[in-house]
Amino acid sequence: MSSNSLGTIFRFTTWGESHGTAIGVVIDGCPPLIPLTETDIQPWLDKRRPGQSRFTTQRQEGDKVKILSGVFEGVTTGAPISLVIENTDTRSKDYDDIKDKFRPGHADYTYWVKYGIRDYRGGGRSSARETACRVAAGAVARKILGDSIKICGAVVQIGAHKIDRNRWDWNAVDQNPLFCPDPTAAAVWADDLDKIRKNGSSIGAVVEVVASGVPAGWGEPIYDKLDSDIARALMTINAVKGVEIGAGFGAANLTGEENADEMRMSSDGKPQFLSNNAGGILGGISNGQDITARFAVKPTSSILQMRQTINTAGQNTDIITRGRHDPCVGIRAVPVGEAMIACVLADHMLRQRSLRAAN
Amino acid sequence: MSSNSLGTIFRFTTWGESHGTAIGVVIDGCPPLIPLTETDIQPWLDKRRPGQSRFTTQRQEGDKVKILSGVFEGVTTGAPISLVIENTDTRSKDYDDIKDKFRPGHADYTYWVKYGIRDYRGGGRSSARETACRVAAGAVARKILGDSIKICGAVVQIGAHKIDRNRWDWNAVDQNPLFCPDPTAAAVWADDLDKIRKNGSSIGAVVEVVASGVPAGWGEPIYDKLDSDIARALMTINAVKGVEIGAGFGAANLTGEENADEMRMSSDGKPQFLSNNAGGILGGISNGQDITARFAVKPTSSILQMRQTINTAGQNTDIITRGRHDPCVGIRAVPVGEAMIACVLADHMLRQRSLRAAN
Amino acid sequence: MSSNSLGTIFRFTTWGESHGTAIGVVIDGCPPLIPLTETDIQPWLDKRRPGQSRFTTQRQEGDKVKILSGVFEGVTTGAPISLVIENTDTRSKDYDDIKDKFRPGHADYTYWVKYGIRDYRGGGRSSARETACRVAAGAVARKILGDSIKICGAVVQIGAHKIDRNRWDWNAVDQNPLFCPDPTAAAVWADDLDKIRKNGSSIGAVVEVVASGVPAGWGEPIYDKLDSDIARALMTINAVKGVEIGAGFGAANLTGEENADEMRMSSDGKPQFLSNNAGGILGGISNGQDITARFAVKPTSSILQMRQTINTAGQNTDIITRGRHDPCVGIRAVPVGEAMIACVLADHMLRQRSLRAAN
Amino acid sequence: MSSNSLGTIFRFTTWGESHGTAIGVVIDGCPPLIPLTETDIQPWLDKRRPGQSRFTTQRQEGDKVKILSGVFEGVTTGAPISLVIENTDTRSKDYDDIKDKFRPGHADYTYWVKYGIRDYRGGGRSSARETACRVAAGAVARKILGDSIKICGAVVQIGAHKIDRNRWDWNAVDQNPLFCPDPTAAAVWADDLDKIRKNGSSIGAVVEVVASGVPAGWGEPIYDKLDSDIARALMTINAVKGVEIGAGFGAANLTGEENADEMRMSSDGKPQFLSNNAGGILGGISNGQDITARFAVKPTSSILQMRQTINTAGQNTDIITRGRHDPCVGIRAVPVGEAMIACVLADHMLRQRSLRAAN
DSSP states (O other): OOEEEESSSEEEEEEEEETTTTEEEEOOOOOOOOOOOOOHHHHHHHHHOOSTTTSHHHOOOOOEEEOOOEEEEEEOOOSEEEEEOOOOOOOOHHHHGGBOOOOOTHHHHHHHHHHHHHOGGGGGGGGGGHHHHHHHHHHHHHHHHHHOEEEEEEEEETTTTEGGGGGHHHHHTTSSOOOOOOOHHHHHHHHHHHHHTTOOOOEEEEEEEEEESSOTTBBBBTTTHHHHHHHHHHHHSSTEEEETTTTGGGGOOOOOHSSSSOEEOOOOOOOEEETTTTTTTTEEESSSSEEEEEEOOOOSSOOOSOOEBTTTSSEEEEEEOOSOSSSOHHHHHHHHHHHHHHHHHHHHHHHHHHHHHHH | OOOEEOOOOSSEEEETTSSEEEEEEEEEEEOOBBBOOOOHHHHHHHOOOOSSSSSSSOOOOOOOOOEOOSETTTTEOSSOOOEEEEEEOOOGGGGGTTBBOOOOTHHHHHHHHHSSSSOGGGGGGGGGHHHHHHHHHHHHHHHHHOOTEEEEEEEEETTEEEGGGOOHHHHTTTTTTTOOOOOHHHHHHHHHHHHHHHHOOBEEEEEEHHHHHHTTTBBBBBTTHHHHHHHHHHHHTTTEEHHHHHHHHGGGGGGGHHSSSOEEOOOSSSSEOOTTTTTEETTTTEEESSSEEEEOOOOOSSOOSSSEEETTTOOOOEOOOSSOSSSSSSHHHHHHHHHHHHHHHHHHHHHHHHHHHTT | OOEEESSSSEEEEEOOTTSSSSEEEEOOOOOOOOOOHHHHHHHHHHOOOSSTTTOOOOOOOEEEEOOSSSSSSTESSOOOEEEEEOOOOOGGGGGGTTOOOOOOOSSSHHHHHHSSSSOOOOOOGGSSHHHHHHHHHHHHHHHHTTTOOEEEEEEEETTTTOOGGGOOOOOOOOOSSSSOOOHHHHHHHHHHHHHHHHHTTOOOHHHHHHHEOOTTTTBBBTBBBBHHHHHHHHHHSTTEEEEEETTTGGGOOOOOHSOOOOEEEEEEEEEEEEEOOOEEETTEEEESSSEEEEEEEOOOOSSSEEEEEEESSEEEEOOOOOOHHHHHHHHHHHHHHHHHHHHHHHHHHHHHHHHHOOO | OOEEOOOOSSEEEEEEESSEEEEEEEEEEOSSSSBBHHHHHHHHHHHHHHSSSSSSSOOOOOOOOEEHHHHHHTTTTOOEEEOOOEEOOOOGGGGGGGTTBBOTTSSSSHHHHHHHHOOOOGGGGGGGHHHHHHHHHHHHHHHHHOTOOOOEEEEEEEETEEEEEGGHHHHHHTTTOOSSSSSSHHHHHHHHHHHHHHTHHHHHEEEEEESOOOOTTBBBBBTTTTTHHHHHHHHHHTEEEEEETTGGGGGOBBBHHHHHHEEETTTTTOEEOOOOTTOOOOOTTESSSSSEEEEEOOOOOSSSSSEEEEEESSEEEOOOSSSSSOOOHHHHHHHHHHHHHHHHHHHHHHHHHHHHHTT
């Protein structure tokens, strides 16, 4: 069944495999008259692009995006926007010796059972390469949302090491290759990652994304709540195993009076909350505070250590996954997580617009 | 925009408010020829029903379900199944003195901003009473799934106290009013909850749901993955702030070799996994292992302690939420969580059926 | 697969069988703050209600609608609106002797093949009784559209007799039981129908619906065009075999210069069209002119004449369909057709609202 | 709102403008393991391709299709199939002098009102060039349907001249450039079209599509009926103003006993119908007979005669639409109509598969 689209009013559909000719995304439902060129999209792709530091895969992809439709004389027309990115640095031969083996932690076995076939070259459709398309869609979503809404992500934990939230500095995030808001933690992580990489191992991470400037009122009870749409969107990212909003799992350990955010009128006459355990969402609807979401990314499954597995013939065997891989795939998940939040917000912005004409 | 439905092939739509005449659900896409009577549904509603122990709200609702359509001579016909539950024990006057105030932690403020109106009686549409409809839909979903698939939930944490997983006993779950699989923890929790209740406070919880017997191959990349659909569905439950699959957030602290579940052929010639950090899902597709999901439930926001808030006139005020409330709403979330998983699985079972006729 | 809903932003779901306890509709996506009571809905149901003249079925149904949710203190809240109509005059025994036979022209055979079961009492789910739910949904849609948009239907052909369009009088439509805008034709039709009824036969009809006051800009290329959504909606009505917009099939016999509606600025400075072959829709988008749609309704298949058929055992047999039936089901299709147009327009009104905030 | 997709389980999304770089379609929901190469698609595109006779536009497009994803080692994988066709013969300058004028009968005015912008080059998104993508999707749909289902279309009326159905010869359809099943009519039409073309005029047409081999049981009441999905799909084709199934509008002039198709067991023990006024569909579900649909195509709106119109500044003006155009756009609608029926049928084939595993 069709399953490669996300969103309702703002809806995108991705296509393409890791080692195919190209990958792409069709964005449908973008309002007209929004200025859009490739230069609005490319910087976000560059942020996700592989091969930029020793902490990410060495696959070299230019990830140059081309707009094929939906833009006329520099602005969107309301027609679907087709974006294409060519695959240029595919080394499919890396995969020849594992084409009959199921890599542990990967989708090889499940794709094979589900579809009766799998494109083994770089994971085919299940590759995280697909996330470039999400980032491109997210760039368009940001244009719809406008400048008053900021969506920023950061890595807040790698392995056992969490950042010190008292040292949180958004400026630091772009100054280290780990998207870390805590420079001290960044240094520790860099050392750890060097060791992990040399061991041919990998490590998990937690990413946090904050959306500020979102007005109260977005999100639709009961089954299209803003938080449930965010949870769904983040959980579709490769390797994500958990999602939380605001206090998240920590809320289990709070009392009602600790958890429920009290309200007061601010000095400028606007409603304000005295805390943000809700993560900016109450009853599935934004409340005007920062929306905060975190997601857990499992360690890269492609590692240089010998693992036990089986093959398509139903025999026991062993496997080492060579190829070029990220020691911590959570790092490059930052721009992807931001993009997913941007897409969900753009959809709900347009949904809310349909609800109340007078607002 | 329409937002009260969940699912694609198996799709249900709920309606009704906490203090209205009735609540109900229309289940569309149920295959024909499945035996179905009210007695297939009622036990699951009884499990969720309020007023059954001192640890849940004292509202007394019979929650008697009636089938109004879609069943003929004892079996489903393929036509939509309309289920209705009357509201009988509404005490709307409890809410008169708070009708202009926004209860902290509730959806009062956000509904008011979004819709420009809110039904203040018991939370109206945002009440957890709506979850009775989910449980009814889940009962039908279980009939579709058949007896070979078991979906069982349990509370695994209340406040700071987690169960000892070594003591996990599924039989214990039905023997205490807290759905706790660890009898020792259940006793501790009961003491804690008595204190919390007497304080007019509340506490959060974590619920775990396990689905066993699910064959490999269900779930649809990229945007309708089994885990993303589960995450979405669980996050739509009132008060849920986090969802995780398998190792979940713990995966952040694992290395690739610790995390990726190795495979071996079993003695009976079937593929097996040597661990289950994946929680039964790889690449968004079930792998034949138990599917394990956990979700965090925040403490009940309705508490008997004085809190700061504002009113609809934009003035500071205070509030105590009287009425009848659960000291730990996570407890009654167990059958709801089970129901959501059942609905997602039934949908994906039918989706997979459409994919490969020969299977 | 779920298939009992129509619409995207404004979406309704119907349920119920001809001889079940009740029928109903859940309307999701109605904006908040719209005044709504049963008295807004009942008159439209009364217009469709059976048993009101000798030209329609003698089944006596009060068709009293109840609002079960979604309305608070007299206005909509944005929550789903559940409407229920009880079935009161079911005579299921009428159907006992045909329960194993497939009535020619009915859905008996196809339901039986598709679902492996059919509710033979009055056609079950395939009965035109379901259209009462559409009419109820249409009444809510009209409230969303507001008073500036008028949607009026009329019968324009019964059997071989078409109305004389020069005599078209909208006031006449409500003054005869045939919804005929041409009083002269109405008299002829009445005579014909009396003969047809006495013969135990039936006859087909063509219905026209005109929506005036629709602003230019509604409808969404390429696959949710206003005309394609109208065509779909009308074709879902029981017994409808054809749909046309504007010049319709007559356009096949026009030249380009005859067909394409020329434009001029009106004296009040507004764009106007000099003809309306387009039926108010160009490129799938409303152009500000009257939207005109026609649909053909086949003769009632339940007739008192002996017909050849087969039974569920695969044997040849004969059948006479007794029960109470309309000699021309096209007559009561008028309010149903109006309702479908209203629902499609309300959906596209809200869709357009999401597109351009500034409009 | 997103509106460039059609279908549920089998779902395609088109993109691209008449004079952009390329056009394309993403097909999602195609089952795996279906052999597919460009050569399965190209012949259908060639059938629709412009410039092949004097009766169609002289724009020369190779319409060479490329598969960019979803196929691995010659078979589909279940991943989305991205198809691209380059635009090569665009002469955008033809449109410079009409870029501020609204062409009568075209979507120029409505796009401009709806979106506030329009790509005037060849009609932009509203151009019938988009239908090449539908034909490509239809080719994939045919592969899913398999060889036992045949979908064939023909022109049955041009202007006032209908074919003689007694002379119907499917072999003739491919032997004349007008897709006419009646060689005598084809000769008359050719003469007429020559005159029309020389006059710079155009003419309408009626197209009939027949699908044979469709088993009973496809189509889903109430709102996704097979005939309503067909009506919607056909009505989305550019210039289509009417759709009918089986007896269609002719059913208005039939009595119940003339219309309702009687049944008998055939000599080989299978149910058969003695006539086909239903056009193969009863109650929205296929009955095993040929599915017959007809649609009316208005005359090409681009003609070489002077017409009255207005411009974007709100002034009266005149217009002649030069460029290269079809004198009867209904001719090239034949392969497009076939493709739409193929797509609808493939979707419903997969939908039915999900309903009843045991069948």
